[in-house]
Amino acid sequence: MKYVRPLSLFHELLKTSAINQGRFLGLDVGDKYVGLAVSDPLNKIASPLSVLLRKKSNIELMATDFQSLISELSLGGFIVGYPFDRQRGAPDAVRVKLFVDDLCKTGKLEGVKFTYWDECFTSKNVELLVKPLDLHPVHAKSIMDKFAAVGILQGYLDYVNKKMKLESAE
Template sequence: MGKIMALDFGKKRTGIAVTDDLQIIASGLTTIETPKLLDFLSKYTNEETVESFVIGKPKQMNNTDSESEVLIIEFIKKIKARFPKIPIVREDERFTSKMAFQTMIDSGLSKKKRRDKALIDEISATIILQSYLYSK
């Protein structure tokens, strides 16, 4: 059994979270500048077994796709070409940034750390992954 990796894809940066090998616990891994993402994923998948990718699906309140979905679809084409044997699952990512920010407040992080958008992206990816694990 391999890890499941979640991506909170963004135009500038992408938050990444992974499970343990038993696919029980979701943990934040890192945040990568999006132009370097495919190279990072190649290196990671060479060192670790990744069973599937969970990619956030941004929706608006009326359940239509958000504007960033166009960018995500293009990225998914690239990831499928680079990793054809690793399946991709989509998971609703509504409110994950707000939930991530609230998690930072609840855990007592300073205002300075709460301004770290990379940390918000990583926590958002963890929330996406945890949501997927709950739904499995």
């Protein structure tokens, strides 16, 4: 996997032919789970996808799952939620970096580009929306993880699409 700056990732995707243009996968990396969201083919709208169990022992399996998603969904890059509002050494930030490093070490995602995007308040916002629904805790957790990934990915898509619109207006 290779890190690229947020706008660079979007620009690189736009350079590919319209037929090969890919979608983005949003990741909300937690202690036990990784919430996933995917963009539509035009990279305008994020939708919830699934939740993967996260353990040190199953990183190879997760990398294989990501390989499958890349081909099934024509993914062009990953948008990984990162806690920019906290110090770099904070446990949440370290957790995200270690997860990405572990994925890279598998060697299964060579050439896959990713960027970090601020996950500030995504989980809290979803929690406030889900809490009144009075769902079973396991079901609520799954929904929160998926929709936190949606918040991360949608924030990225809104930003890059707004930037692209401003650039084309100039």
